[in-house]
Amino acid sequence: MNAKYRILIVEDDDDISMIEQAYLEASGFETFIVSDGDKVLPLLHVENFDLILLDLMLPGKNxxxxxxxxxxxxxxxxxxxxARTESVDKICGLGLGADDYITKPFDPAELVARxxxxxxxxxxxxEANQIELDEKGDEILIGNIRVLLHGWKVYKGEQExxxxxxxxxxxxFMAENPNIVFSKEQLFEKIWGYDYVGDSATxxxxxxxxxxxxEDDPKNPKILETVWRAGYRLNR
Structure with a gap:
């Protein structure tokens, strides 16, 4: 990793943001700090970053x-x-789109590793997707769901x-391997990789x-089903 990778640090505690910045820059990253939640999205509209370190408790937007x-x-x-340690907070963050989480107080070396x-x-x-695209068709149909492989787009009916x-x-992955049951562990290893810091609950x-x-009714899924005590299956 080197300075071509830019990290946006969103943190209102100066001591913590300075620690994060010091360790990340020592590891070759370029960093930028924002302490106000209201300023994050406007900044992302004009600057490019490769990863966002996002604190939960912030002035302005959380x-x-x-x-x-x-x-x-x-x-x-x-x-x-x-700083929160309850599982519900971690699941909430992942549910809103976070890829990973780390809990304060943290080991700076672990932060850099994550x-x-x-x-x-x-x-x-x-990279893997581009290699596969050279060998596969452009579109997968699952009922009224269209997965456009080259465009990395998904449509439900006419709506993206x-x-x-x-x-x-x-x-x-599941659309390319329909009607097969995969365990959480198998999916985790396939999508996140063996060296990823995390667990299959993700x-x-x-x-x-x-x-x-x-799904038309996410509580009663017809496309992406849970197979009790076995894993998940995509029906196609």
Whole structure:
């Protein structure tokens, strides 16, 4: 990793943001700090970043709202940094589109490792997708859902639905392997990779996000089903 990778640090605690900045820049990253939640999205409209470190408790908009807004417009890794330790807060952040989380107080070395892992994974997914596109057709149809492989777009009927990288990769993988049951562990290893810092519970959150977008009734899914004690299956 080197300085071509730009990290946006969204943190209102000066001591924490300076620690994050010092360790990331020592590891070769370029950083930019924002302390006010209201300034994040306007900045993203004029500046390009490769990853966002996003605190939850901020003046102006909180991290949850910012995450939801970013996911409505951009496909970029979001690593939430929070003092909260309850599982519901972590699941909420992942449910709104965060790719990963780290809890304060954190080991700066772990923070750098997670930033590296998320950027590596995004880069790997893009490269793998391009290789596959050279060998596959452009479109997969699942009922009224169209997955455009070259355009990295998903349509439900005539309406385009925005999908971040990992959601798209997960949907694409299952659409290319229909009617097969995959465990959470298998999906995690396939989409996130063996070296990713996280656990297979992340798969459940992403499956639920996909269902909210493609199912007519997400609580009673017909396309992306749960197979009790086995995993998930995409029906096509």
């Amino acid at each position: 991290g949850y709202k910012i995450c939801k807004e970013i996911r409505g417009e951009l496909n970029i890794p979001i690593l939430m940094v929070t 930033v590296n892992a998320n950027i590596r994974q995004y880069s790997r997914l893009k 639905i925005r999908f971040p990288n990992r959601e798209f990769e997960l949907l694409k 798969v459940m959150v992403h499956i639920n996000r996909i269902r909210e977008k493609i």
